[in-house]
Amino acid sequence: MSDYLSHLNPSQLKAVKQTKGPVMVIAGAGSGKTRVLTYRIVHLLKQGVDPFNILSLTFTNKAAKEMKERIEKIVGLEAKNIWMGTFHSVFAKILRYEADKLGYPSNFTIYDSDDSKALLRRIIKEMNLDTDIYKVNIVQSRISSFKNNLITVKAYTNNAELKTQDDAAHRPQMGMIYEKYVKECFKSAAMDFDDLLLKTNELLFRHPDVLHKYQHRFHYVLVDEYQDTNHSQYLIVKALASLNENICVVGDDAQSIYSFRGANIRNILNFKKDYSDAKVIKLEQNYRSTQNIVNAANSVISNNKDQLDKKVWTSNQLGELIKVNRSTTDSEEAVSVASSIQETKLREQALSQDFAILYRTNAQSRTMEEALRKRNIPYRIYGGLSFYQRKEIKDMMAYFRMASNLRDEEALRRIINYPKRGIGNSSIDRMTLAASEQQKTLWAIVGDIKNDSVGLNSGSATKVDNFATLIKSFQMMVAEKDAFEVATYIAKQSGILREMQVDKTPEGISRFENLQELLNGIQDFVNQENEKPEEERNTSLSYYLEDIALLTDAEKADEDDGDHVSLMTIHQSKGLEFPYVYVVGLEENLFPSQMSLTARVDLEEERRLFYVALTRAEKRATLSYALTRYRWGNLIDCEPSRFIEEINEKYLDINFINVKSSPRNAGNRNFGSNYKTKVPSRYNTSKKKEAPKQDSAPRFIPKNLKKINPNIQARNYKEQTYSTGMKVEHDRFGVGVICKLDGSGANKKISVNFTDVGEKTLLAKFAKLNILK
DNA sequence: GGAGGCCTCGGAAGG
DNA sequence: CGAGGCCTCC
Numbered sequence: 001m002s003d004y005l006s007h008l009n010p011s012q013l014k015a016v017k018q019t020k021g022p023v024m025v026i027a028g029a030g031s032g033k034t035r036v037l038t039y040r041i042v043h044l045l046k047q048g049v050d051p052f053n054i055l056s057l058t059f060t061n062k063a064a065k066e067m068k069e070r071i072e073k074i075v076g077l078e079a080k081n082i083w084m085g086t087f088h089s090v091f092a093k094i095l096r097y098e099a100d101k102l103g104y105p106s107n108f109t110i111y112d113s114d115d116s117k118a119l120l121r122r123i124i125k126e127m128n129l130d131t132d133i134y135k136v137n138i139v140q141s142r143i144s145s146f147k148n149n150l151i152t153v154k155a156y157t158n159n160a161e162l163k164t165q166d167d168a169a170h171r172p173q174m175g176m177i178y179e180k181y182v183k184e185c186f187k188s189a190a191m192d193f194d195d196l197l198l199k200t201n202e203l204l205f206r207h208p209d210v211l212h213k214y215q216h217r218f219h220y221v222l223v224d225e226y227q228d229t230n231h232s233q234y235l236i237v238k239a240l241a242s243l244n245e246n247i248c249v250v251g252d253d254a255q256s257i258y259s260f261r262g263a264n265i266r267n268i269l270n271f272k273k274d275y276s277d278a279k280v281i282k283l284e285q286n287y288r289s290t291q292n293i294v295n296a297a298n299s300v301i302s303n304n305k306d307q308l309d310k311k312v313w314t315s316n317q318l319g320e321l322i323k324v325n326r327s328t329t330d331s332e333e334a335v336s337v338a339s340s341i342q343e344t345k346l347r348e349q350a351l352s353q354d355f356a357i358l359y360r361t362n363a364q365s366r367t368m369e370e371a372l373r374k375r376n377i378p379y380r381i382y383g384g385l386s387f388y389q390r391k392e393i394k395d396m397m398a399y400f401r402m403a404s405n406l407r408d409e410e411a412l413r414r415i416i417n418y419p420k421r422g423i424g425n426s427s428i429d430r431m432t433l434a435a436s437e438q439q440k441t442l443w444a445i446v447g448d449i450k451n452d453s454v455g456l457n458s459g460s461a462t463k464v465d466n467f468a469t470l471i472k473s474f475q476m477m478v479a480e481k482d483a484f485e486v487a488t489y490i491a492k493q494s495g496i497l498r499e500m501q502v503d504k505t506p507e508g509i510s511r512f513e514n515l516q517e518l519l520n521g522i523q524d525f526v527n528q529e530n531e532k533p534e535e536e537r538n539t540s541l542s543y544y545l546e547d548i549a550l551l552t553d554a555e556k557a558d559e560d561d562g563d564h565v566s567l568m569t570i571h572q573s574k575g576l577e578f579p580y581v582y583v584v585g586l587e588e589n590l591f592p593s594q595m596s597l598t599a600r601v602d603l604e605e606e607r608r609l610f611y612v613a614l615t616r617a618e619k620r621a622t623l624s625y626a627l628t629r630y631r632w633g634n635l636i637d638c639e640p641s642r643f644i645e646e647i648n649e650k651y652l653d654i655n656f657i658n659v660k661s662s663p664r665n666a667g668n669r670n671f672g673s674n675y676k677t678k679v680p681s682r683y684n685t686s687k688k689k690e691a692p693k694q695d696s697a698p699r700f701i702p703k704n705l706k707k708i709n710p711n712i713q714a715r716n717y718k719e720q721t722y723s724t725g726m727k728v729e730h731d732r733f734g735v736g737v738i739c740k741l742d743g744s745g746a747n748k749k750i751s752v753n754f755t756d757v758g759e760k761t762l763l764a765k766f767a768k769l770n771i772l773k
Numbered sequence: 774g775g776a777g778g779c780c781t782c783g784g785a786a787g788g
Numbered sequence: 789c790g791a792g793g794c795c796t797c798c
Contacts, residue, residue: 361785569785632783
């Protein structure tokens with residue numbers, strides 16, 4: 001496959017061939033971003049670059065996997081040697097290799113966010129702090145943001161501003177919690193997700209030799225979704241690339257929707273400042289959506305101030321207008337979506353999988369689900385608990401973690417009395433106290449309970465000792481047996497399997513099946529390892545844990561569960577595309593979210609989220625809102641989202657509204673009595689908003705639009721004047737000539753003689769004819 | 774030590 | 789409204 005370059009348009013080609021020096025690729029929605037990244041790597045390999053010298057970073061395992069597969073398809077097994085993976089997995093690998101330099105064992109545990117939450121909860125409790133003020137979620141995200149900005153405990157202590165912020169928020173003990181949290185993690189030989197990046201920075205900046213080594217290893221660095229990088233990731237990338245400066249970042253500032261988890265849109269906006277000789281290549285041709293969708297999306301995003309200049313366009317067909325639907329209640333909204341799906345399936349011979357329903361919050365899925373179920377439309381709700389977050393899996397994994405790292409205190413606490421073995425809270429509290437007094441790990445006390453430094457009664461001590469003996473036997477086995485043998489042994493000996501088998505409720509059976517699934521997965525892992533050459537082979541349970549610690553999602557995607565409508569949050573839909581997309585709940589305080597209304601940057605992010613939602617659609621986008629909605633059990637009144645108003649009206653089809661006879665003046669559209677035409681000025685912070693509306697669309701449309709009949713482009717919901725003899729076009733019936741007009745107003749009828757289907761009589765208000773001449 | 778009732782609180786979610 | 793943490797009572 002040597003003609004791979006011929007599949008690219010000029011900008012894509014440029015992005016692929018510009019392999020030297022810093023390059024930023026701004027990839028508009030649907031512009032073939034993955035194709036460029038893939039081919040760029042293929043191109044490097046074809047030029048003779050050693051795969052070991054290429055570092056390619058993504059945010060999700062899925063993205064990494066897909067890219068690897070695509071490259072492998074073209075260049076073969078050579079692709080396996082590329083350093084390709086998520087930030088976290090690549091740097092976890094490096095950290096394990098260099099762990100001793102940071103005082104960690106190489107088999108350190110990775111705490112997921114539940115583990116860190118549990119630890120924080122314990123710390124806050126131990127410090128006797130008010131849990132209403134020191135809420136775990138707040139503390140956790142605060143510490144996360146410290147770490148993502150490289151603010152260590154020491155740096156925090158020296159930072160008066162942060163201290164002042166926390167004092168002002170009535171959380172003066174934040175620094176102390178942070179300190180204890182970091183110490184506990186270290187004591188447990190554990191790193192949380194943020195540590196994987198923070199410690200990598202530490203490693204690279206404190207050990208110039210290590211930095212030097214990896215700078216020389218990675219001749220070429222590629223970063224996908226650069227707009228999603230946080231400061232910590234930014235610094236790592238910068239450090240690694242600073243020697244060769246062969247760095248290529250790909251992203252779209254307009255799709256930056258993750259600031260709430262630390263992503264810093266400045267990284268992409270400032271790339272040119274960081275690398276003065278950077279080449280910026282824009283992929284502006286959209287291959288996914290119709291012109292109406294692309295133009296509507298452009299008109300919305302132009303309301304944002306913080307953005308890189310680009311003009312997304314498409315040569316696809318004009319397509320349908322964006323539909324806007326209003327319902328009285330949220331359940332009516334769901335019914336109207338479901339019936340529209342059903343109708344479209346029949347009329348356009350579409351499959352269920354051609355449809356997606358996108359919403360701002362997960363809570364909105366329920367009404368949608370009910371409506372779909374009533375009509376027997378198959379659907380799948382994405383999101384929710386992933387496989388590895390299930391209790392039964394986490395319990396089992398906690399045993400594995402203990403067997404591999406005895407210092408893992410969160411795992412120990414999770415299983416010391418599960419299944420029930422009579423070790424209660426008072427025993428655990430006593431041992432915890434002893435551990436802290438003697439400056440030992442909790443396991444050191446548990447594993448040596450017979451030496452009686454704790455003062456448990458003999459019955460409790462025996463129970464603890466039996467537990468310790470059990471864990472020790474697991475640990476010994478890890479060194480000798482393969483992961484599957486150890487895992488099945490643990491499942492039986494720990495009593496978990498027995499516990500599962502007894503429970504015959506549907507939930508219990510499902511838990512048992514999940515456990516089986518986990519064991520099957522471990523068997524697969526062992527089999528795969530056994531296929532490798534002996535020197536690369538590692539079938540141990542510890543290695544299995546390393547392998548899957550960062551897999552937060554079970555690979556259920558390929559477990560194709562057939563033709564279904566997809567229900568998901570807009571965040572989850574990023575990167576996906578569907579012929580028909582329904583964006584529901586377009587209401588003020590829901591979308592945009594109420595929490596985004598106080599700051600311009602937050603509102604802009606909501607707008608980007610809306611942009612992402614719109615640009616998922618290939619053929620048709622339908623927006624909807626309800627006038628009332630149940631929220632936390634209460635019925636509340638809603639107003640349509642400002643985002644609907646921000647779309648240039650000529651791309652909208654809101655013909656369902658009882659249009660009053662009064663003429664609408666431009667820029668002051670009337671969506672019905674409940675529509676708020678004026679947004680409160682304090683929200684109206686974007687300067688660009690004042691620009692005349694009609695500008696936003698054509699400005700973004702390049703030459704090729706001229707091929708399109710301007711009359712078609714001008715089509716909108718406004719009443720059109722028809723006369724006999726006019727040549728018109730209908731979506732379904734094709735081209736024809738008007739032969740008769742009847743009635744007036746709402747009852748106005750038009751008879752058209754269509755070339756293909758003969759004469760048809762249509763109601764003018766529903767006909768939506770394009771006047772051709 | 775465990776079950777069940779009370780209370781609180783609610784955003785989006787990658788690794 | 790519903791999930792999950794916490795507390796009380798047995």
